[in-house]
Amino acid sequence: MSRLIEWFGHNPVASNLLMWILVIGGLLALPRTHQEEFPTIEVDAVQINVPYLGAAPTEVESGVCIRIEEAIQGTEGIDKISSSASEGFCSVVAELVEGVDKTKLSNDIKSKVDAIDSFPAETEKPVTAEISIAATVLQVALSGDADERTLKLLGQQLRDDLVALPAVSQVDLLFARPYEISIEVSEQALRRHGLTLAAVGRAIEQSSLDIPGGSLKTEGGEILLRTRGQAYVGREFEDIVVLTQADGVNVTLGEIANVVDGFEDSDLRARFDGQPAVALKVSRVGEEDVLAIARQVKDFLLQAQRDLPDGIQLTIWQDESQDLVDRLDALAKNARSGLLLVLLVLTLFLRFRLALWVAAGIPVALLGTVALFPATGISVSTMSVMAFILVLGILVDDAIVVAERVYSYEQDGMGQLAAAMAGAREVSVPVMFGVLTTMATFIPIVNIPGPFGNFFAPLGWTVMLALMFSLIESQLILPSHLAHRKPEAVIGSGGALQDRWLALQGRISDSLQTFATRYYQPAVERAIEWRYATLALGVVVLAITLSLFASGRMTFQFFPAVEGTHLYAALTLPEGTPVEATSRAVARLEQAAENLRAELDAGHEEGQPSMINHVFSSMGSFIPKGSIGGIEGAQSNLAEIGIELNMPPGYEGEPASAMANRWRELTGGIPDAVELSFTSQAFGAGNAIEFELYGKNFDSLRDVAAELRAALQGYDGVLDISDSFRAGKQEVQLALLPEARNLGITLEDLGRQVRQAFYGYEAQRIQRGKDDIRVMVRFPDSERRSLGDLESMRIRAADGTEVPFSSVARATLGRGYTTIRRVDGQRVVTVVADVNRDITPPEAVINAVIANDLPDILARHPGVSYSLAGESEERSRSLGSLGATTLLALLVIYALLAIPLQSYMQPLIIMSVIPFGAVGAIIGHLILGMPLVFFSLLGIVALSGVVVNSSLVLVDYINRQRHTGQSLDWVLSHAGSVRFRPIVLTSITTFVGLAPMMTDNSISTSMFVPMAASLGFGVLMGTVVTLFLVPCLVMVLEDWLVYTGKHPPPEQAVGGGLYTGNETG
Structure with a gap:
């Protein structure tokens, strides 16, 4: 490395070319890197x-x-x-x-x-x-006072036009019922003509078709032969002949049936701001650019709105691209503020041109990282931008150590080139291994398993790439710049300004050095003298910190609720509830939303926009909590209502979760509701509480679920408790009477004929435009409404004999299940609940239920077992992996420290700072009033590599001074004061780089504050421990070596005698 440093130092063209390659590479790669709010979870x-x-x-x-x-x-x-x-x-x-x-x-x-x-x-x-998972870019509501067919036709046309846009490849039309041609034939008409539903269906199949007939090869050329008779619309089906009577008269389908060319018989419908609506969902596929898609869609919608009929509106709903812009802008604002603070600190503590070249390493490292984004598959997302914020202050740490050492040599009278080479060479080993140890601590973050790992991996890889380029910059580019920099001057070279600035720098530098020699050095000497008491004090601090968790003053929550800009209510009524009843319940939720709007807008001035932009409600479908694969088709008992909030960037008002709770209060209870849940969460790790119950007997699972729900209701802060067990619709169970067998009627005959009459006989499927349309033959709606209709239908035997249903079959009423879930061969019922985290963390409730309630419940129901799912499952998997890989990372750090120090014991001394860094992180959370969350743990893990860097610099200096023959007492009392400025400066730059993030109260960045707090406050605490505890530990080790006879007593020691710890084995 020394030769490489020398070569680049003497060749400024090479160092400048390397710098510009990294800068230009990043600038060229940035437009080719796709942007997304969160990394795609595979x-x-x-x-x-x-x-x-x-x-x-x-x-x-x-x-x-x-x-x-x-x-x-x-x-x-x-x-x-x-x-x-x-x-x-x-x-x-x-x-x-x-x-x-x-x-x-x-x-x-x-x-x-x-x-x-x-x-x-x-x-x-x-x-x-x-x-x-196709990431939604935005949804567009098409609404107005129009009939269902008009809205669907307009929606289909808009969908096709949107897909034709260059940047768009996937658009789905939502809340539009499929087309269906229903051919309704009454029992009376069938009997009058001696037909069956199957016979009518076969007649359609035989008459409504196109058949290719090959070709005729004539002298004039080849002529294709085709038989064309396919019907496509209702009136064409009416002309199909289904029967030719004995007198030669043809009976057409229109004469015996009512042909309805309409929609599938389902209960799917939607309203947007009170008007009928359909929705268009625009999604991003693969590496497509979110912002490019959104920009083209929005431009198109402006034109499309002008071409729509009067009274029809296009409104953007759920604009994820705007959320992306808002979140990235908020993070970029913090990044800019952090960068300015880092620059300010550098210019206050270092000569201006020295500080300028140190700071230049930040954009070089960041753009070098961006240059590799396309090749590594990393996107510009909130996680990668957050990674840049985390390393803003860290990136200059190695540059500060190099620059400060170079500056020290210059003050000793060396020339710029000689000082640059000597300083860079001297600290190259601790700097290189310091960066490697920091990179090692991100190994756990890039190895989190499962979908959760896809979310965090880009953060870890981005940090490691940035650290790698910062090492290259500090070792190959910075020394050359320092060696060939112009004479010191402030920008503009104004004499008075320069004098004032240099005077300010001088005062700060003198104050810092005065503090180091007048206050710190005597303090550390006293600490070394009372080293065992100092160590005991450290142990006490650790114990007090751990007691914060035992006393409840500090809590741990796995994943914070990431609040969005929308509120959602999901409603489930009993299976079989008429759509009219569901519509009344939805109207109640919509009215509560309007009441919420009135409350939120109560203090607004005239002309001020409402806090609620839009309300979207849908009936017939949503994905319930704990479901697998969603629900196919529309069900009349399901509904979902969404509220779009007006939360501009930087919004710091009432949180969305409080609004969701107020919406819940204003709604009150909905009669007969099986499940009603409210949420404002934009992103999470799953349901806060989720138990999966396994067993063979559904009755036992139902009873355990009911008892578990009752137990959860006894805990404060637990909301929206429900389970996946649903009593299904009432069902009529059919059984054959003995008389049926005498007529040759089988159970298969009975079931098939009942299915054809009430569900329908699918005669064919036709392609009309882009729609796949089923042609169904069935009884009219008026003959499918009651048990009496079933009892009065006729069952046909194989010989054509018609007998009443009641003479050959028996119908009994029962009730089945709505959905049957299975996991690995066993039936499963899931119990889920949400938690108000301001009252209690989910972990506390789950642990209490497992300890106090579940043993008794399961004892009463043998054969039923349980497992944790949702957030608890992800917590167990992620924390387990984090623990194992963190241990691996610590072993790697130990090896990276042991190699340059050539010691087994010194790495342990250096790594002793790590737990105290965690103490600082916890204290920081206490100061900011936040619980410890998973992001906090990631910050602590990352902190482990950062805090050892200062200790490594200090111990490396101690070793160098011991080689000069100085006594250990003298070296320890002076090492901290000599290295005080780089140690403190690297800590301050890391902290101030994160300070804007830690003090940001906007919802856009709230999820990242705990990570910033862990790293920022942990570094401060680690610095204090480095300056006081590390010298004490060095002396304690020396005491042990003297006690065991491996080192001579101090009065007999001769200069040198580097304590490496090798004497211990």
Whole structure:
């Protein structure tokens, strides 16, 4: 390294070229790096979806889900198999072992599923695909006083126009029911013409079709032959002949049936600000640029609005691109403020040109890092920008050590070139290994497993890349700049300004040196004299800090609720609730939202915008808490209401969580609601409380879930308690009477004919434009409303005999399940709840339930077991990994310290600072009034490598002075004062670089404050410990070596005798 430093030092062209390569490379890479609010979270899982239309959940479970589970069970690479059987739909999710070939395993699973030949005949083809999360860029509400068909047609046209934009590749139309052609034939009409629903369906199949007939090769050329008869719209189906009577008269479909060319018979609908609506969701796929997509979409919408009919509005809803801009702007503001503070500190403590070249290392390192973003797959996101903020002050640490040493040699009379080379060479080893130790502490952050790891990995890699480039800059570029810099002057070279500035620098420098010699040196001498009392004091500080957790003054919460700019309420009513009842409940939530608006706007001046921008409500669908694979189709008992808040950048008013709680209070209880939850969380690690209950018996699972819900209600701060067990719709269970067998009617005949009458016979599917439309033959709606309609229908035997339903079958009422969830072959019921974290942390509630409630509950229900899921599962996995990899990182740090120091004991002395850095982090959280969270732990882990750097610089200096023959007492009493300025300066720059983030109260940056606090306050505490405790530990080690006879007593010691700790073994 010394030769490399010398070569670059004597060749300023090479150092400047290297600097400009890094700077220009970063500037060129920045436009090619895609931007996103949070890093894309990849899910290692494969999903298999199978529609089994019209089937009950129990039929879906036994006929589809279990068969898929058995087919893929035991496949190498599958970690967990989960399934969900709902009405008419099966979804199976195979979670994969981390690191397997996802594409290959997906193909293996698909082959095994496609090979299943025992699915019921009514199932559709399984769809097997890797789970990929398409990040939403924004949603657009298309609303107005228009009918459903008009809104859908306009929505489809807008979707096609949006997809045609260069930057856009995926747009989904939401809350628009699929088209369907329903051919309704009454029982009376069937009997009058001697037909069955299946016969009508077959007639449609045989008449509504196009058949290619090959070609005629004539002398004039080839002529294609085609039979064309495919019907596409309702009136064309009406002309289809279904029966030719004996007298030759044709009976058309229109004469015996009511053909309805309309929408699927479902309860999907939406309202935006009280008007009927559909929504367009624009998503980002792969590396597409969020801001480019948003910009093109917004420009298009301005033009499209002018072309829409009067009364139809296009409104942007859920603009994630704006959230990205706001969050990045807030972080960039903190970064700029931190950078300015770092520059100010440098110019106050160092000569101006010296400070300027030290500070130049920051943009060089940052742009060098950005230059590698495209190659490494790192995006410009909140995590990568936060990484830059974390290292703002750290990046100059090595440069400060180099520059301060160079400046010391210059003050001793050396020339600039000689001083630069001597200073850089002298500190090259501690600087290089100091940076490597800091990089090592980010190993745990880039190795967090699972989807959570994808979120944090870019932060760790960004920091490590920045540190690598800062090392290159401080060792190869900075010495050359210091060696060839111009004579000292302030920008502008104004004499008076320069004199005043230099005078201020002089006073600060003199004050710092005076403090070091007049106050610090006597204090450290006294501490060394009372070294065992000093160590005892350190132990007491550690004990008091730990007691903060025992006393409850400091708490730990795994993941803070990251609040967004939207409020959401999810409502579930009993299965089978009429859509009219659900609509009334939604109206109540909407009215509560308007009441909330009135309260929030009560103090506003005239013309001031409302705190609520829009209210969007939907009925028929949402993804319930704890579900797997969501819900297929629309259900009349489901609803979701969203409120878009007006929170401009830098908003520091009432938090969204408080507004959500107030919305809950204004809504009150909704009669018969099975679940009603409110949230303002934009990002989280899963449900705050989630228990998964396993067992074979659904009744036992239901009872345990009910008792667990009751237990959770007894804890303060627990909200929105619910479970995944849902009593399904009432169902009519059919059984054959003995008389049916005498007529040759089987259970399959009975079930098929009832299904055709009430669900429908799918005659065909047609492609009309881009819509796949089913043509269904069934009874009219008026004949599908009551048990009487079932009792009065006719069942046909194989010979054509018609008999009343009641003469061959029996119908009994029962109730099934809404959704049946399974995990690894066992049925599962999930109990979930939210927590008001201002009252109690989720961990405290979970631990109390496990200790006090669950043992008794499970003892009453043998055969039922449980596991933690949601945030608790992620906490266990992440903390377990963090603990193991942190131990590995500490071993790496130990090795990186032991190698240059050539000692086994000195690294332990240096690393003794680490726990006290954690103490500083905890004290910082206490000062700021924050609980310790997972981000805090990451800050503490990162802190471990930062705080040892100052200790390494101090111990390296002690070793060098011992080589000169000085006594250990003298070296220890003077080392701290000699190295006081670089040690303090590196700590101050790290702290002030993070200070703007720590004092930022905006919601955009709140999730990152704990990490900044851990690192900032931990560095300050580590500096104090470095300056006082490390010298004491060095002397304690010397006492031990003297006591064991491995070192002579002080009065017999001769200069030198570097204590390396090798004497201990």
